[in-house]
Structures are given as C-alpha cells and as structure tokens.
Amino acid sequence: MSNAKRVPSSTSSHSKSVAVIGCGPTALYFLKHVVDNPSRGLAITFFSASETLGAGMPYNAAWVGEDTLANIACEEIPDLEMAPDEWFRNQSDDWLHEHRLNQHLIGPGFIPSRHLLGQYFEKQFDTLLSSASNMGISIRCLRQVTVTDIVPAEAGMTIVFRQAEAENWLKFDYVVMATGHTWSADDISKPRYLTSPWPIEKLEKTEGQKIGLIGTSLSAVDACLTLARKNGIFTRDFDGRLQYLLSDDAPNFRIVMHSRRGLLPPVRVHFEYPRFELYSYISKSDIQMHIKENGGNLSLDFLFERVLKVVMKEKSPELYALIAAMDFETFVEFIQERRKSKEPFTYLREEYEVSVASIREKTPIFWKEVLDDMSYTLNFHIRYLKPADVLRVHKQLMPLLTYLVAVLPQQSCEQILALSEANCLSVIRIGDDLTITDGVDEAEARIVFSDVQTGQRVSLAYDIVVDCRGQKSIDLDDFPFRTLVETGIVTAAKIPAETPATNGISEDKIGIGGISVDDLFHPISSAGTSTKSMFILAAPALHGMYPYHSGLPFCSEVAKFAANEIKREMDGRPERLPLLQAVG
Numbered sequence: 001m002s003n004a005k006r007v008p009s010s011t012s013s014h015s016k017s018v019a020v021i022g023c024g025p026t027a028l029y030f031l032k033h034v035v036d037n038p039s040r041g042l043a044i045t046f047f048s049a050s051e052t053l054g055a056g057m058p059y060n061a062a063w064v065g066e067d068t069l070a071n072i073a074c075e076e077i078p079d080l081e082m083a084p085d086e087w088f089r090n091q092s093d094d095w096l097h098e099h100r101l102n103q104h105l106i107g108p109g110f111i112p113s114r115h116l117l118g119q120y121f122e123k124q125f126d127t128l129l130s131s132a133s134n135m136g137i138s139i140r141c142l143r144q145v146t147v148t149d150i151v152p153a154e155a156g157m158t159i160v161f162r163q164a165e166a167e168n169w170l171k172f173d174y175v176v177m178a179t180g181h182t183w184s185a186d187d188i189s190k191p192r193y194l195t196s197p198w199p200i201e202k203l204e205k206t207e208g209q210k211i212g213l214i215g216t217s218l219s220a221v222d223a224c225l226t227l228a229r230k231n232g233i234f235t236r237d238f239d240g241r242l243q244y245l246l247s248d249d250a251p252n253f254r255i256v257m258h259s260r261r262g263l264l265p266p267v268r269v270h271f272e273y274p275r276f277e278l279y280s281y282i283s284k285s286d287i288q289m290h291i292k293e294n295g296g297n298l299s300l301d302f303l304f305e306r307v308l309k310v311v312m313k314e315k316s317p318e319l320y321a322l323i324a325a326m327d328f329e330t331f332v333e334f335i336q337e338r339r340k341s342k343e344p345f346t347y348l349r350e351e352y353e354v355s356v357a358s359i360r361e362k363t364p365i366f367w368k369e370v371l372d373d374m375s376y377t378l379n380f381h382i383r384y385l386k387p388a389d390v391l392r393v394h395k396q397l398m399p400l401l402t403y404l405v406a407v408l409p410q411q412s413c414e415q416i417l418a419l420s421e422a423n424c425l426s427v428i429r430i431g432d433d434l435t436i437t438d439g440v441d442e443a444e445a446r447i448v449f450s451d452v453q454t455g456q457r458v459s460l461a462y463d464i465v466v467d468c469r470g471q472k473s474i475d476l477d478d479f480p481f482r483t484l485v486e487t488g489i490v491t492a493a494k495i496p497a498e499t500p501a502t503n504g505i506s507e508d509k510i511g512i513g514g515i516s517v518d519d520l521f522h523p524i525s526s527a528g529t530s531t532k533s534m535f536i537l538a539a540p541a542l543h544g545m546y547p548y549h550s551g552l553p554f555c556s557e558v559a560k561f562a563a564n565e566i567k568r569e570m571d572g573r574p575e576r577l578p579l580l581q582a583v584g
Contacts, residue, residue, distance in 0.1 A: 015040075015041035015042075015570065016039075016041060016042055016043070016173045016174065016566070016569075016570050017042075017043045017044075017045070017156075017171075017172045017173050017174070018042065018043065018044045018045070018172060018173065018174045018175075018176060018566060019044075019045050019047065019157070019159050019170070019172040019174070019175045019176065020044060020045070020046045020047065020176045020178055021047045021147050021159070021175065021176065021177050021178060021179055022047070022048070022049075022056070022177070022178035022179040022180055022538070023046050023047075023048035023050070023052070023053040023054060023056070023125070023141075023178075024054070024055065024056020024057065024058075024059075024178065024180040024181075024555075025054075025055075025056050025058075025059070025121060025180070025552055025555040025556075026056075026178035026180055026537050026538070026539075026555040026558065026559050027046060027053075027054075027056075027176075027178045027559075028053075028054045028056075028080070028121055028124065028125050028128070028555075029078065029080075029552075029555050029556040029559040029560070030176060030178060030537075030559035030562060030563055031044070031125065031128045031129070031132065032079075032080055032081075032124075032128055032556075032559075033556075033559055033560045033563035033564065034132065034137065034563045034566075034567075035128050035131045035132050035135065035137075037563065037564065037567055038132070038135045038136075038137060039137075039566070039567050039570040039571065040136060041136075041570070042137050042138070042566075042570065043137070043138035043139075043140075044132070044137065044138070044139055044140070045139075045140040045141075045142060045170070045172070046139075046140070046141045046142065047142050047145055047147050047159065047161060048141065048142065048143045048144070048145065049144065049145065049146055050062070050143070050144065051143050051144055052118075052122055053122060053125045053126075053129075053141060053143070054118075054121040054122040054123075054124060054125030054126075055117075055118030055119075055121045055122050056118075056121070056180050056181065057180060057181040057182075057198070058114060058180075058181060059114050059115065059117050059118030059121055060115075060118055061115040061118060061119075062199060063198050063199040063200065064113075064114040064115050064118075064198075064199075064200055064222075065115070065200040065201075065204070065222075065226055066113060066115055067113060067225070067226075067229065068113055068114045068115070068200065068222050068225075068226070069111055069112075069113055069114065069409050069411060069412055070111055070112055070113065070114045070117050070409075071111075071218055071268075071406065071407060071408070071409060071551075072111070072551060072552060073108065073109050073110065073111050073268075073274065074088075074106075074107070074108050074109070074110050074111075074112070075108035075109060075274045075275075076271075076274045076275060076276075076552075076553075077552055078275070078552055078553055078555075078556035080121075080124040080128075081124055081127045081128060081131070082124070082127075083108075084110075084112070084117065084120050085106050085107055085108055085110050087120050087123065087124075088101065088103075088106045088110070088112065088116070088120070089103055089106050099113075099116060101116075108274075109359070111268075111409045111411075129141070142161070142163065144163070145161050145162065145163040146161060146162045146163075147159055147160070147161045147480075147481075148160050148161060148162055148167070149481050149482065149483050150175060150177075150481040150483060150484055150534070151169075151483050152483070152484070152487055152489060152531075153171050155173065155533070156171055156172055156173045156174070156175075156533050157171070157172055157174075157175045157533050157534060158170065158171045158172075159171075159172060159175065172533075173533060174533050174534070174535070174566055175533065175534045175535070176534075176535045176537060176562055177481075177534070177535065177536045177537060177538050177541070178537045178538060178559070179480070179538045180538055180539065180540075180555075181471050181540070182471075182474075182540065192208075192438070192443065192444065192445040192462075192463065192464055192465065193436055193438075193445045193464075193465045193467075194206075194464065194465070194466045194467065195467050196219075196466075196467060196468070197219055197220075197222065197223035197226070197466050197468055198219075200222070200223075200226055203223055203226045203227055203230070203466070204226065204230055206227075206230075206464050207463075208462075208463025208464045209231065209250055209252045209253045209254065209463060210252065210254055210461075210462050210463045210464075211227055211253075211254070211255045211256070211462060211463065211464050211465075211466065212255075212256050212258060212445070212447050212460065212462035212464070212465040212466070213255060213256070213257045213258065213465075213466050213468050214258050214434070214436075214447065214465065214466070214467045214468055214469055215257070215258070215259065215467070215468040215469040215470065216257045216259040216263060216264050216265065216344075216427060216468075217265070217406065217468055217469065217470045218265060218406045218408070218470075219468045219469075219470055220257055220468035221265065221408060221412055221416060223466050223468050224255055224257070224416065224419070224425065225412060225415055225416070227253075227255060228244065228253075228255070228415070228419055228424070228425075231246060231247055231250035231253040232244055232245050232246040232247050232250060232253065232424075233245055233247075234415055234418060242414050242415065242417075242418045243418050243421070243422065244415070244418040244419050244421075244422040244424060245422075246422070246424070253424055254423075254424055254425075254426075255419070255424060255425045255426075256425075256426050256427075256428055256460070256462070257425070257426070257427045257428070258427075258428050258430045258434070258447055258449070259427055259428070259429055259430065260429070260430060260431055260432055261336075261340065261399075261403070261429065262340065262344060262427055262428070262429030263339050263340070263344060263403050264344045264345070264347070264348050264416070264427065265403065265406050265407060265408045266351055266368075266403065266404055266407050266408065267348070267351045267352050267354070267355040267407060267408050267410060267413045268355055268359070268407040268408060268409055268410060269354065269355050269358040269359065269364065269365045269368065269407075270358045270359045270361075270362050270363055270364050270365075271364055271369055272364040272366070272369060273369070273373075275553070276372075276373065276376050276550065276553035276557075277373070278376070278377055278380060278557070279377055280373040280374075280376075280377065281307050281311050281370060281373060281374055281377075282303070282306075282307050282374075282377065287377075287381065290302055290306075291384055296384075297384060297385065297386050297389075298381050298384035298385050298389075299385075299386075299389065300328060300378075300385060300389040300392055300393065300397075301327070301328055303374060303378060304327075304328045304331070307370075307374050308331075308367075308370060308371060308374055309323065309324065311366070311370045312366065312367060312370065315366040315370070316366040316367055319366075319367050322334075328392070328396070329392075329396060332396050332397065332400050335400060335404075336399075336400060336403075339403070344427045345416075345417065345420045345427075348413065348416065348417060349417060351413075352410065352413050352414065352417065355410055355413070356410065359410070368404060371401075371404065372401070372404065372405055372550075375397060375401055375548050376548060376550060376553070378393070378548070379546050379547065379548035379549070379550075379554075380519075380546070380557075382545055382546065382547070383519060383545065386498070387495040387496050387497065387498050387510065388498055390495050390512060391495075391510075391512075393547060394512060394513075394547060398547050398548065401548060405548075405550060428460075429452050430447070430449040430450075430452070431449060431450060431452045433449055433450040434447065434448070434449045435447075435448045435449075436448070436465055436467075437459075444461040444462060444463065445461070445462050445463075445464065445465035446459050446460060446461050446462070446465075447459075447460050447462070447465060448460075471539075471540050472540065473513055473514060473540050473541075473543045473544075474514065474515070474538065474540040474541040474543075475492065475513055475514060475515075476490070476491065476492040476515065479515060479541065484523070484534075488525050488526035488527065489523055489525050489531050489534075490515055490516075490523045490525075490536075491515070491516045491523070491524060491525060491526050492511050492514075492515065492516060492544075493511070493512050493513060493514045493515055493516040493517075493544035493545050494509035494510060494511050494512065494516065495509065495510050495512055496508065496509060496510075497509060497510050511544075512544035512545070513543050513544035514540075514541050514542055514543045514544035514545060515536055515541045515542065515544075516544075516545065517536050517542065517545060518530045520535070520561055520562075520565050520576070521535045521536055521537055521542075521558055521561055521562060522534060522535060522536075523536055532569075535561075535562040535565075537555075537558045537559060537562060539554060539555075542558075546558075
C-alpha cells in the first residue's frame, strides 16, 4: 500500500474523530443518538457506497420496487426528528398523488412501501446533519466510496477506502461498522439461478413463467408479488374479494415456494405496545438479582417460567391453562405443530381473519407479543446464559421466532391468498437436504431435495430459481476487513464446550457464528481483550451473540450503545460496568 494517498484530516480542531462505515438505518440512528446527547469537539465522517444517505439496502429505491411494502408500521419505528406518519401527511398534494397515497388514511398504523420509507429516512438524515452541524459537530459525508480495509493504528484505526479508483487512507479515533445488509448483485455465471431477489429489477427483467423460490421469508413474498405483478393483475370482484388474473401472454405462470418446514409467514396483528423496549416484562434489576442467585448465569428456563408463563396467566389464561405444565422445548413444539398441522394457505387464511379482527377491535394476540418482547430482551443478555442455553436459543427459540416476528402486512397476505386461489402459487416442504443444479446459459435450473416423507430424491426444473432465504450471516471467513482478522483483533464468536467431543479430540470452544463482541459491541481479540476504538453494529456479523436482530429497533438500540460510549469516553466519565459485574 505504499502508493496509497493519505487524505488530510479536516478534524484537527476536534478532540475525537469517528468513522461510520455505511449510511443506512444504523448510521442514521447513530447520528440521532449523537444529536440527542452531543459532545463538543466531535467529528464524524460517513462512508457511503451509494449516493444516498439514510435509507440503506432495505429501503433504497435502487434495490426495492415501488410496490414492495415494509413490514413495520409507522408507530413501531423508533423516534427520529419527525414521526413518519406526520412526515407523510405533511408532503404536498402532488407528492401524495404521485405515490398513490391518501392523506386521510395515513396514521400511526400506516404501513408504507419500502422505497417511501427510504425517502423519509433520507430526509431525516439531512435534518440530523443540519442539527449536528449547528451544535458544532463536524460532519463529512463521503459518497460512492468503497471501504476496502481497516488497519489498526496507534490510539485508533485507519480506514482504507477507494474513491474514483484511487486508494486513500484516513485515521480515526473510533470506527463504527454499520454496513447492514449486503447482497450480491452478480448472477452472471448462472442467469437462471438468482442468488437473491435484490435488486428487485432483476426479477422484473426475468423471462420465464415457471418460477421456483427457495424459502418462504418476507423476501420470498416480495419476490413472489413482484413476479405476480409482472405476469398479471390483482383486481376485486363484484363482492369485493381480491382475485388474481393472468395476462394473456403469461398463461402458464406458476410460482412454487420451497420451504424447510412448509410454513408461510404469520400476519400482522394489533400490539398492546407497538414499540420494542428492553425490559418490557422483566426489569433490569430482576435480571441482575436472578443472575446473582443463579451462580452468575441467566437461565432460559427462568425467563420461560417467570416471565412468559406469569404474563400469560394474567393476560391469556386460556393459553396458560394449556402450557402451564410444559417445559420450554414442549412449548416450542406445541406452537410449531399448530402451524404444521394444517395446509399452509388454509392456516394463512385463518391467520388473515384473526388479523382483521385483532386490528379492527384493537385486541392483541398476547402470547406472540410477550414472546417477541421477552426474546428481544434475552437477545441483549445471551452472553450471561450457560453454553447449553445458548445452543437452545439458536436451535429451538430462533427457528420459532423466525416464523413469528417477520409478519406480513394484511395487503400482502391478501395478495398471496389470491395467487393461491388462482392456482398460481404453491408451497413444497423440502427439509434441509437441498441443492441447486444447472441454471447456466439456457439450461433450466433444478431444485433437488429429499422428500420429507419418503426420503426419495426429487428433482424439479424451473425457468428461473431465486434464492430468497434472507440475509446471509457474516462469519469470520466472510468478514470484509481482512487486516482486522489477520491481526487477531476480530475473532469468531464462540462459547465454552460443556461436553467432551465424541471423536476423542478435545474442543474447549464451540463456534456459534458471527463475530465475537463485548456488551458494548467492541470486537474481542484473540488475546481476549476488547478493542475500544471499534464498534461492530452490522447485524449479519452479530448473529451468533445477538441472534434476534429485529430490524429498525435493533439498529437504534445498538447505535445508542455506541453513541453513548463515545460520549462517556469524551466526557471522561467512569467506565460502565457490565451487567454481571454490576450485580456485585
């Protein structure tokens, strides 16, 4: 790197400099928390791969279609400078007409499209930039740049980035990794096998009527509805029922979703408390006391028995009567079997009817909300579980949550049901044994799997196969800034092994995926020390230690940790004690 250009810093008059890599929602909320609790002498440089700031991949117009709905209502979005529903209502009549919005229908429960939510985030970012500048915080935004490496430096980190084909170096006191979602847009080698549905224009340009989707995630629903709009229209009959009509030039259009469990996402219901909050149903002091009394460990069974069951006894006695004698694993199996026992679209229709009643009558489905909130609180305390409980979370709880918390808006659900009734959409359960073959040039792409009942191998051919299994995790081998890996600053997240290996080889650690971080999101090095000049906030890199990284609330929560810690250090206040030490 001897020919690299060193960019002169514009922060010499400021006491601390911060590099934020990525300019999506996590970066947006980091700026929000800095502005809410400002420090004099702070200088922030944002590194953005795109021209826009604030939206990020899930809400960037270059990646999502105009009709792709978000899966979060306005009232659930963590606070920014203006509430989203208020911001939408304040737009001009021309803007509202252009985006087919009725001002009178926009309220706290309004669910916008992803690209409109992205516009809101971009404007909020602009407002926060102005507020920060007015407070004396130095701001620099580097757009259309690629950060290629992060190099340890004395009292800080050096960012290596490429801009206009030139390599540059710039040193900072702190680095915040807020890279968020990362998707490959390169499907050139196998044009009939798309490794993701993003950017969505890939699907809009596809040719073929027999489509195979891998997964039944929200991404799969977005892909499904994009392809449906390309090949037909949704319209209502004389009774007001939504129906799907094929275009004349797409008479054979069919989509098959391939799912390990054969389950479709649940449908949005009314929430008693729309916002995720830490310690909703158990206080921090109660968790601390339990840890103290339990030998320094948090127990998953304690949360199940003393939080979920206790709350259900009060809020949903009918369910409590069913689960009172169940242990955690039995409860998980009970919930999963209720979904598996029925044909997917039959169950979806029932959930849709429950959703309509729940939202119309403002009646929560308490067990879903409490399980959701309890798991969100648990997510920030995983490190205090015993290793066996960590594995139970990953193997038992997370598969259940995956199908409970990624909820469908009613509009999307109604369209999915219309596609099914038009015989244009079906779901096949395929288990875990899956391979994709062919898909090169003009060859059909094939999904090959073992039938879950007979065990026989099945090979299904499609014009196009789209992998919709969601964001891939970032493990150590995939970590983008290799110098941090090579120097041991970044390591794989692991937990102690509690049982001896069966092959006679002793393993003292078990990998749980992702990168090892402390409770302030500093990476933990191979020497066991925290690198306090860096914060890793990218959810795909945290999936081992923070498996439940639920969208925008998680973005805001982790960004607040980083912003507050930088503020604390700049103010010279004592270091915050970890929860376990705070028990005392």
